[in-house]
Amino acid sequence: xxxxxxxxxxxxxxxxxxxxxxxxxxxxxxxxxxxxxxxxxxxxxxxxxxxxxxxxxxxxxxxxxxxxxxxxxxxxxxxxxxxxxxxxxxxxxxxxxxxxxxxxxxxxxxxxxxxxxxxxxxxxxxxxxxxxxxxxxxxxxxxxxxxxxxxxxxxxxxxxxxxxxxxxxxxxxxxxxxxxxxxxxxxxxxxxxxxxxxxxxxxxxxxxxxxxxxxxxxxxxxxxxxxxxxxxxxxxxxxxxxxxxxxxxxxxxxxxxxxxxxxxxxxxxxxxxxxxxxxxxxxxxxxxxxxxxxxxxxxxxxxxxxxxxxxxxxxxxxxxxxxxxxxxxxxxxxxxxxxxxxxxxxxxxxxxxxxxxxxxxxxxxxxxxxxxxxxxxxxxxxxxxxxxxxxxxxxxxxxxxxxxxxxxxxxxxxxxxxxxxxxxxxxxxxxxxxxxxxxxxxxxxxxxxxxxxxxxxxxxxxxxxxxxxxxxxxxxxxxxxxxxxxxxxxxxxxxxxxxxxxxxxxxxxxxxxxxxxxxxxxxxxxxxxxxxxxxxxxxxxxxxxxxxxxxxxxxxxxxxxxxxxxxxxxxxxxxxxxxxxxxxxxxxxxxxxxxxxxxxxxxxxxxxxxxxxxxxxxxxxxxxxxxxxxxxxxxxxxxxxxxxxxxxxxxxxxxxxxxxxxxxxxxxxxxxxxxxxxxxxxxxxxxxxxxxxxxxxxxxxxxxxxxxxxxxxxxxxxxxxxxxxxxxxxxxxxxxxxxxxxxxxxxxxxxxxxxxxxxxxxxxxxxxxxxxxxxxxxxxxxxxxxxxxxxxxxxxxxxxxxxxxxxxxxxxxxxxxxxxxxxxxxxxxxxxxxxx
Numbered sequence: 001x002x003x004x005x006x007x008x009x010x011x012x013x014x015x016x017x018x019x020x021x022x023x024x025x026x027x028x029x030x031x032x033x034x035x036x037x038x039x040x041x042x043x044x045x046x047x048x049x050x051x052x053x054x055x056x057x058x059x060x061x062x063x064x065x066x067x068x069x070x071x072x073x074x075x076x077x078x079x080x081x082x083x084x085x086x087x088x089x090x091x092x093x094x095x096x097x098x099x100x101x102x103x104x105x106x107x108x109x110x111x112x113x114x115x116x117x118x119x120x121x122x123x124x125x126x127x128x129x130x131x132x133x134x135x136x137x138x139x140x141x142x143x144x145x146x147x148x149x150x151x152x153x154x155x156x157x158x159x160x161x162x163x164x165x166x167x168x169x170x171x172x173x174x175x176x177x178x179x180x181x182x183x184x185x186x187x188x189x190x191x192x193x194x195x196x197x198x199x200x201x202x203x204x205x206x207x208x209x210x211x212x213x214x215x216x217x218x219x220x221x222x223x224x225x226x227x228x229x230x231x232x233x234x235x236x237x238x239x240x241x242x243x244x245x246x247x248x249x250x251x252x253x254x255x256x257x258x259x260x261x262x263x264x265x266x267x268x269x270x271x272x273x274x275x276x277x278x279x280x281x282x283x284x285x286x287x288x289x290x291x292x293x294x295x296x297x298x299x300x301x302x303x304x305x306x307x308x309x310x311x312x313x314x315x316x317x318x319x320x321x322x323x324x325x326x327x328x329x330x331x332x333x334x335x336x337x338x339x340x341x342x343x344x345x346x347x348x349x350x351x352x353x354x355x356x357x358x359x360x361x362x363x364x365x366x367x368x369x370x371x372x373x374x375x376x377x378x379x380x381x382x383x384x385x386x387x388x389x390x391x392x393x394x395x396x397x398x399x400x401x402x403x404x405x406x407x408x409x410x411x412x413x414x415x416x417x418x419x420x421x422x423x424x425x426x427x428x429x430x431x432x433x434x435x436x437x438x439x440x441x442x443x444x445x446x447x448x449x450x451x452x453x454x455x456x457x458x459x460x461x462x463x464x465x466x467x468x469x470x471x472x473x474x475x476x477x478x479x480x481x482x483x484x485x486x487x488x489x490x491x492x493x494x495x496x497x498x499x500x501x502x503x504x505x506x507x508x509x510x511x512x513x514x515x516x517x518x519x520x521x522x523x524x525x526x527x528x529x530x531x532x533x534x535x536x537x538x539x540x541x542x543x544x545x546x547x548x549x550x551x552x553x554x555x556x557x558x559x560x561x562x563x564x565x566x567x568x569x570x571x572x573x574x575x576x577x578x579x580x581x582x583x584x585x586x587x588x589x590x591x592x593x594x595x596x597x598x599x600x601x602x603x604x605x606x607x608x609x610x611x612x613x614x615x616x617x618x619x620x621x622x623x624x625x626x627x628x629x630x631x632x633x634x635x636x637x638x639x640x641x642x643x644x645x646x647x648x649x650x651x652x653x654x655x656x657x658x659x660x661x662x663x664x665x666x667x668x669x670x671x672x673x674x675x676x677x678x679x680x681x682x683x684x685x686x687x688x689x690x691x692x693x694x695x696x697x698x699x700x701x702x703x704x705x706x707x708x709x710x711x712x713x714x715x716x717x718x719x720x721x722x723x724x725x726x727x728x729x730x731x732x733x734x735x736x737x738x739x740x741x742x743x744x745x746x747x748x749x750x751x752x753x754x755x756x757x758x759x760x761x762x763x764x765x766x767x768x769x770x771x772x773x774x775x776x777x778x779x780x781x782x783x784x785x786x787x788x789x790x791x792x793x794x795x796x797x798x799x800x801x802x803x804x805x806x807x808x809x810x811x812x813x814x815x816x817x818x819x820x821x822x823x824x825x826x827x828x829x830x831x832x833x834x835x836x
Contacts, residue, residue, distance in 0.1 A: 040144055040145050040150070041145055042142065042143060042144050042145050042150065042177075043061060043144075043150075043151075045177070046059060046061075046068075046142055046151065046153065046177055047059075047068060049175050049176075049177060050068055050069065050070045051070060052175070053070060053072065053171065053172060053175060054072055054171070055072055055155060055156075055171070055172045056069075056070070056072040056073035056075070056155070056156040057069065057070050057072070057073055057153065057154065057155055057156075058073050058153075058154040058156070059142070059151055059152070059153050059154070060091050060106060060151055060152045060154075061142075061150060061151040062150060062151065064090040064091075064092075065090055065091035065092070065106065065151075065152075066088060066089070066090060066091075067087060067088065067089055067090070067091060067094060068087070068088075069087070073156065091103075091106070105139055105152075106139075106152050108139075109139045109140065109141050109149075109152045110141065110149050110152060111149075112141055112149060112259065112280075113141075113239075114138070114139065114140050114141065114239075114261050114278055115138070115139040116136070116137070116138045116139070116237070116261075116263050117136065117137045117138075117139075136156070137154055137155065137156045138154070138155045138156075139152055139153070139154055140152070140153045140155070140176070140177070140178055140278065141153075141178075141280075142177050142178075143177075153177065155172060155176075170182075170191075170192045173192050173193070173194055173276070174192060174193075174194045174195075175194065176194055176278070178196065178278050178279070178280055179194065179196035179197040179199075179200055179277075179278065179279040179280065179281070180193070180194050180196075180197060180276065180277065180278050180279075181193035181194070181197045181276070181277050182265075182274055182275070182276050182277075183212060183228060183274060183275045183276075183277070184273065184274040185273070185274070186229075186232060187211045188211055188212045188213070188225070188228050188229070188232070188275070189209060189210065189211050189212075190207050190208055190209065190210055190211075190212055190215055191208070191209075191274065192208065193207070193208070197277070197279065199249075200247065200249075200256070200258070200279060200281065201215075201216050201247060201249075202247055202248050202249035202251075203215065203216065212225065212228070213225055216247070218246055218247055218248050218253065219245075219247075222245065222246060224245065227262065228262060228275055231262045231264055231272075231275055232264065232272055232275060233272075235264045235266070235272045236264070237261065237262065237263050237264065238261070238262040239259075239260070239261045239262075240258070240259065240260055240261075241259050241282075242257045242258075242259065242282055242285075242286045243257065243258055243259075243260065244256070244257055244286075245257070245258060254399075255283075255399070255400065256281065256283045257281075257282050257283045257285075257286035257287075258279045258280060258281055258282060258283075259279070259280045259282050260277060260278065260279035260280070261277065261278050261279075262275050262276075262277055263275065263276045263277075263278070287398050287399075290398045291398050303322060303324055304324050304325075306324055306326070306408075307326070308326060308408055308409070308410050309324065309326035309327035309329075309330045309408070309409045309410065309411075310323070310324045310326070310327055310406060310407065310408050310409075311323040311324070311327045311406070311407050311409075312395065312404055312405070312406045312407075313342060313358060313404055313405045313406075313407070314395075314403055314404035315403075315404070316359065316362070317341040317342075318341060318342040318343075318355065318358050318359070318405070319339065319340065319341050319342075320337050320338050320339065320340055320341075320342065320345055321338070321404060322338065323335070323337065323338060327407075327409065330386075330388075330409060330411060331346055331377060331379065332377060332378065332379025332380040332381075332382075332384070333345065333346070342354075342355065342358070343355060346377070348376060348377060348378050349375075352375065352376075354375075357370075357392060358392060358405050358407075361392040361393070361394050361405050362394060362402055362404070362405050364394075365394045365396075365402055366394075367391065367392065367393050367394070368391070368392040369389075369390075369391050369392075370389070370390060371389045371412075372387050372388070372389060372412055372415075372416045372419075373387065373388055373389075373390070374386075374387055374416075375387070375388055385413075386411055386413045387411070387412050387413045387415075387416035387417070388409050388410065388411055388412065388413075389409070389410045389412050390407055390408060390409035390410070391407070391408045391409075392405055392406075392407055393405065393406050393407075393408070424632075437455075437539060437540065437620075437624075438455075438537040438538065438539050439452065439453045439455035439456035439459065439537065439538045439539075439540075440452075440453040440456070440535075440536070440537055440538075441453065441456055441519075441521075441535070441536055441537075441538060442533060442534070442535045443488075443521075443533065443534040443535075444532075444533060445492065445531055445532055445533060445534065446532060456538055459475075459506060459508065459515055459517065459538075459540065460475045460506065460508065460509065461475070461508040461509030461510040461511065475506040475507055475508065475509060476504055476505070476506050476507075477504065477505035477506065477507060477514070479505075480504035480505050481504075483502070483504070484502055484504050487500055487501075487502045488500060488534070491521065491523055491534065492523060492531055492534065496523075498522055498523035498525075498531070499520075499521070499522055499523075500519070500520065500521035500522070500523075500534065500536060501519075501520045501521075502518075502519055503516065503517070503518045503519070503541065504516070504517065504519070505517075514542075515540060515542050516540070516541050516542045516545045517538045517539065517540055517541065517542075518538065518539045518541045519536060519537070519538040519539075520536050520537055520538075521534050521535060521536025521537075522534070522535060522536060569591070622647065622648070623648050626644050626647055626648045627648075629644055630644050630645075674710055674711065674712070675710070675711070675712075675713065676708050676709075676710060677708060677709055677710070677711050677712075677713045677716055678706070678708045679706035679707060679708065679709060679716065679720075679743075679767070680703075680705060680706040682706075682713065682716050682717050682720055683703060683706060683720050683724075683741060685717060686717060686720045686721045686724055687701070687724070689721070690721075690724060690725065690728065693725075693728050694728065697728055697731060697736060697737055698736040699728055699731075699736060699737040699738070699739060700736060700737070700738045700739070701739045701740075701741070702738075702739070702740045702741070703740075703741045704741060704742045704743045705743070706741070706743045706767065707743060707765050709765060709814065709834050710814075711813075711814045711834075712813070712814075715810045715813060715814070716810065716814070718806055718807075718810055719806075719807050719810040719811065719832075720769075722803040722804065722806055722807050723769045723807060723830055724739065724769065725803070726803060726804075727739045727769060727771035727773060727828075730771070730773040730774050730828075731771070731772070731773045731774070732772070732773060732774055732825075735772070737771060737772065737773065738771065738772045739769070739770070739771050740768070740769075740770045740771075741767070741768070741769055741770075742767070742768045742770070743765065743766070743767050743768075744765075744766045744767075744768075745763055745764070745765060745766065745836070746763065746764055746766045746833070747762065747763045747764075748760070748761065748762055748763065748764070751764065751833065752819070754819075755817045755819060755833060756817060757815060757816050757817045757833055757835060758812045758813075758815050758816065758817070759815025759816070759835050760835075761815070761835035761836055762836070763835075763836045764816065764833040764834060764835055764836060765832075765833070765834045765835075765836060766831065766832070766833055767831070767832040767834070768829055768830070768831050768832075769829070769830045769832075770827065770828070770829040770830075771827050771828060771829075772827040773827050773828060774824070774825060775822040775823050775824050775825055775826050775827050775828045776822050776824060776828060777822075777823075777824055778820075778821065778822060778823070781819070781820060784804050784820065785804050785805055785807070785808040785818065786805060807830075811832055811833075811834070814834055814835075815834070815835045816832060816833045816834040816835060817832075817833045818830065818831065818832050818833070819831050
């Protein structure tokens with residue numbers, strides 16, 4: 001059995017007669033151990049194969065093609081008398097009359113080709129040409145100790161008796177001097193394989209009888225299985241040179257290269273029943289060739305002749321292995337940087353993320369691209385700011401292992417600066433639109449399509465970028481739609497001002513929410529004076545209109561109250577005037593008080609308007625201008641960015657404070673409605689609003705069945721909204737909030753001392769909201785229900801200090817009282833008493 005490669009050198013064989021004498025003197029019944037010592041090991045091994053094989057074999061060896069053959073082959077010779085004289089002679093001497101037939105076959109095999117002839121002529125010694133002895137013959141190259149082709153092995157057999165001689169054929173494959181195996185059936189079951197082939201696969205004899213896809217699973221995804229199936233189907237021999245294969249040898253997956261042949265075997269009916277594979281390992285030659293090609297192409301074509309800047313780094317410290325002239329010019333250095341780590345050669349890059357990106361590409365093999373990145377360099381000693389498109393690509397050696405990174409870069413400073421100028425102009429326009437909280441829209445008059453900005457699409461509830469004009473009216477309130485359509489048609493009429501300015505209501509497709517918007521637009525005309533587009537903006541004015549409506553209602557209510565009070569006062573004045581002149585003075589005082597009350601009403605109305613509009617609007621602009629400054633100048637502000645953040649946070653707190661003050665004020669000025677209100681439903685509504693906070697904090701809530709009380713539902717929702725929000729907000733760090741809402745009944749004489757409800761009743765509902773939060777010191781109990789009182793810093797817990805004051809106001813409005821018990825770090829319990 002011939003190994004993959006043999007050590008040693010190939011000695012010069014004796015010529016003609018000398019070798020022939022050795023061969024003829026050789027004891028052919030002996031083993032390989034009796035062969036002459038000066039024979040090459042490869043020849044000794046092959047001769048042993050000949051002697052021990054029962055299958056016909058013939059060997060031409062050496063430069064003169066000295067002949068060896070066994071007794072099984074001799075039976076095929078028509079002139080057996082030449083057996084003793086031909087053995088050990090050169091091929092040309094014995095095949096003088098047939099050399100033109102034999103020599104071309106031998107030359108092809110000596111060039112590394114394997115030839116198989118099915119049902120062909122088997123060469124034999126004769127004087128008048130080859131006899132008609134038919135069968136299957138296989139010509140294979142045999143390698144010497146140095147790995148060069150030194151001989152040609154002919155294996156011959158009768159194809160009709162192949163199945164009968166399966167044991168002989170198996171032995172032939174196992175003893176073949178090259179890696180050989182046999183796949184049988186459509187599932188390509190491994191029937192037999194010799195040791196060289198098993199070594200190639202890295203497997204043992206346990207693979208026999210298994211389909212090759214199962215026995216050698218690493219072949220999955222490689223082309224070999226599909227090629228074997230194609231050979232089985234077509235019956236055509238397949239040959240490949242230096243084909244890569246990924247195999248697990250000794251448990252290690254590696255890449256190997258082979259010259260191999262897939263030869264289909266046919267049965268007596270001419271059908272393919274098996275495939276024989278013969279393979280030669282040429283990994284060393286292929287790797288050497290690849291390394292040479294890689295080195296030459298890398299140096300000559302890819303790198304120095306590249307029109308773009310290139311540099312190669314190797315190792316974890318990204319040492320510069322090579323760099324072309326364009327890259328040297330780009331970084332402003334000379335060739336002295338070669339051999340230095342990147343950060344030593346270009347130290348100004350220490351503050352950039354370039355090193356981390358290079359290491360990530362080396363570690364993962366993923367290509368990294370970054371277009372138009374800003375980089376600060378020192379070029380030829382002068383600071384320089386440039387913009388670059390660059391690509392980081394991992395480099396692999398012949399074994400597929402990553403060893404470095406190649407960077408390709410192109411300077412695009414001029415293009416980027418031009419683009420930034422355009423973007424800055426567009427940004428100013430977008431900033432103005434965002435500052436005014438406007439949405440934008442365009443109507444293409446020719447196609448009838450309308451394009452909306454994201455803000456308007458969110459108002460409408462539409463997902464597409466464009467919708468038909470008729471569909472664009474769908475969100476508009478049915479009462480407003482005819483008026484808006486007529487306004488658009490008017491603006492498009494020839495000779496009109498081309499201006500569109502309307503306010504209308506719209507209904508969101510998805511939520512059903514009603515919104516009031518103020519839309520303005522202008523018609524655009526082409527060079528022929530034809531209208532081709534209507535463009536405009538829209539602003540959400542819902543909050544302003546609702547505030548105006550609420551203020552108008554409040555003024556109306558207070559005016560009615562004042563009118564009624566005036567009527568009562570007038571009647572009283574008449575009675576007092578008729579009774580005593582002293583009452584006249586009292587009437588004057590009452591009229592003065594009435595005037596003060598009227599002015600107080602006006603002041604309250606003005607306060608509500610200022611709080612809802614004049615104060616909120618400047619705050620919104622502060623926040624919006626702050627956002628613009630941060631977005632556009634954030635990189636240049638330095639510590640100023642922190643001041644912007646603090647300014648915006650202060651504006652946000654002030655906005656929240658105004659809203660809370662307005663809510664607190666309304667509790668005193670709004671007329672209460674007295675209905676039966678289920679506190680269970682109130683708490684469920686509040687919990688629905690707090691669902692996201694509850695989920696994020698992983699809070700646990702336990703709720704008793706709560707009673708129904710007489711009161712104002714909206715005020716009671718404010719009460720529990722503030723109490724439950726506080727219980728969720730003031731929780732201990734790292735601990736999930738645990739909140740209990742309990743209910744009970746107490747009589748008047750069971751009220752704790754110090755509890756003074758605003759309305760007397762025989763009994764009261766006692767409702768507790770308890771948590772496991774940070775708690776507070778009870779010495780501050782009198783303060784916590786006052787306006788603007790905080791026990792924690794605003795950086796620790798957000799809030800305005802008005803929430804509990806609102807709670808006390810709501811409870812007082814409903815004739816009850818509120819108190820609390822707590823200890824620092826042990827949670828707090830707020831107790832509400834409401835009359836039954």
